[in-house]
Amino acid sequence: MSKQFPGRFILAADITLTSPMNIAAAEKGRYVFDGGRPRIVRYDGGPSSPGLQCTLTRTHRVMVDVGVSESDDGDRAAGQTGVDLPVIPASSITGKLRNLAAGLVFESFKERGLQITTDVFNMMTTGSATNDINASDATAQIVMLARKDAFLSNFGGTSFMLSSNAVISTGWPLVQLTRGMLMSPELLPTEALPDLKWTRQMTSALAIVRKDTVREMRSPYLTEVIAMDDLVSFAQAKAAEAESTKASKAAQRAAKAAGEFVEADKKRDLRTLSSIETVNTGMSFALRVRVNAATPAQLGLMVLAFQRMLQEGQIGGKVSRGLGQFICNASRIIEVDPRTNRPLDNGSPLFLSRDEGYEVAGISDDQSSALVQAVMAGKDYLHEVAPKTLQAYSDAVTDYLKKLYEEEQEAA
Incomplete structure (x- = not known):
């Protein structure tokens, strides 16, 4: 040097x-079961693609020469096609x-x-x-x-x-596809680079559950550090809230069945389930x-x-x-x-x-x-x-x- x-x-x-690694993209997809197998529809199809909405990982699209192959979205293409690769921006x-x-x-x-x-x-x-x-x-x-x-x-x-x-x-x-795209040659042995082309081969969906510890009485310290009156009041309030939510959802289903437009309720329950796509x-x-x-x-x-x-x-x-x-x-x-x-x-x-x-x-x-x-x-x-x-x-x-x-x- x-x-x-x-x-x-x-x-x-x-x-x-x-x-796993997550660097969130602006787009969202849907985590669905296709023929019993979980997969991500990378661009959210809305109600036509039922499933759990999933925050996607950041990708960059590169154009590659292929024979006849299938893209991430399931389309078959010949000649040159776009491939979305997960990246660290x-x-x-x-x-x-x-x-x-x-x-x-x-x-x-x-x-x-x-x-x-x-x-x-x-x-x-x-x-x-x-x-x-x-x-x-x-x-x-x-x-x-x-x-x-x-x-x-x-x-x-x-x-x-x-x-x-x-x-x-x-x-x-570091896959066979990116050889020659780097600012300097890869440092890992060429044979160690996998021959992966599609984002679905490199990523998975990861479910995240947020739980209401107090409501589910999950901690042994609750009865020791919180007054019993407060716990009872909290449980009663949550029970009433659950009944109200149940009745509201029933009314919404009835209104939708009648062809009426129904605005979705804001989520108030601490317990939630979400999903992210991770590398x-x-x-x-x-x-x-x-x-x-x-x-x-x-x-x-x-x-x-x-x-x-x-x-x-x-x-x-x-x-x-x-x-x-x-x-x-x-x-x-x-x-x-x-x-x-x-x-x-x-x-x-x-x-x-x-x-x-x-x-x-x-x-x-x-x-x-x-x-x-x-x-x-x-x-x-x-x-x-x-x-x-x-x-x-x-x-x-x-x-x-x-x-x-x-x-x-x-x-x-």
């Missing part, structure tokens, strides 16, 4: 789910890395006894401060100063709407981040945030239910030719195994590599970054930032 900066690098990690990965990098900065501020405003916190975690956008005030000096800041150069944003110098790819599933345990995904590193600290901060993501080992929604857990099977850092944007080689190890805490490879014995230099520079940045500079980018204090740029130029 080159030891010179600026440089362009790809951080690559192939992960495998150890629990680039926006989800970007948001996670941004928040983890911001968390590293916040930890440094806490250790140094420094504080920030809510505007700076919002700017760092979401990209936008609560102040007005001042993109027209982003002069050359301000942009050049931001490019020297490891956090701002990686993630952009601020009141000046700065662009990011990092490119974060969609997390594509199956054992599916593997490719995480790829390209860092156009102007400084070693910029690459180092992204490596540290990427490391935190692997150490956290969870991505997607409903993480409190245990969804989205993963392990990293392999990771590499790959230098990229800035002229052709193609990898120069197969790269070098990036992180050690999970059992070793995903420590940065070579951090203890190879102090000369670009990776180790970058990580050390990233840690130095965390100990030096100043709230006042971030505040100026949040509040668009152009005079202060221009002066700071000029001072840095004179010092150089």
Whole structure:
């Protein structure tokens, strides 16, 4: 690997789910039984497709050449057809890395006894401060100063709407179909990639039941911490509510049978049953981040945030239910030719195994590599970054930032 900066690098990690994963799509489908087999009608057919409504997982459609085959919706097609593949959206990965990098900065501020405003916190975690956008005030000096800041150069944003110098790819599933679609080659052996083409092969429906613990007397502590009068009143109220709901539904059925329009009742019962589509345990995904590193600290901060993501080992929604857990099977850092944007080689190890805490490879014995230099520079940045500079980018204090740029130029 080159030891010179600026440089362009790809951080690559192939992960495998150890629990189902859910990243909800805007669309809903229906979980139905077709010939006794459960399946998901991915685009909700309404009353014509009876079943439990299901929140779908996020997918991207790719066009592939096929013979004669069947699509996810059951249509037969010849030649080229669209295939919906479950993905980890680039926006989800970007948001996670941004928040983890911001968390590293916040930890440094806490250790140094420094504080920030809510505007700076919002700017760092979401990209936008609560102040007005001042993109027209982003002069050359301000942009050049931001490019020297490891956090701002990686993630952009601020009141000046700065662009990011990092490119974060969609997390594509590692199947035979996606070979050649990734920002860098897959790290897992080719023969380990399954030959799956349809979303229904990679996902399942997961039922979620929310229960009314008090109503069902499910806890032994209820009679000890709640007065008996309250429990009796609660039970009586719920019983009356159930009778009312039963009578209301009977009236609705009668009205519908008579051809009348009936507006559905709002759900009031705490006990509910819902279903979500989840990506199956054992599916593997490719995480790829390209860092156009102007400084070693910029690459180092992204490596540290990427490391935190692997150490956290969870991505997607409903993480409190245990969804989205993963392990990293392999990771590499790959230098990229800035002229052709193609990898120069197969790269070098990036992180050690999970059992070793995903420590940065070579951090203890190879102090000369670009990776180790970058990580050390990233840690130095965390100990030096100043709230006042971030505040100026949040509040668009152009005079202060221009002066700071000029001072840095004179010092150089």
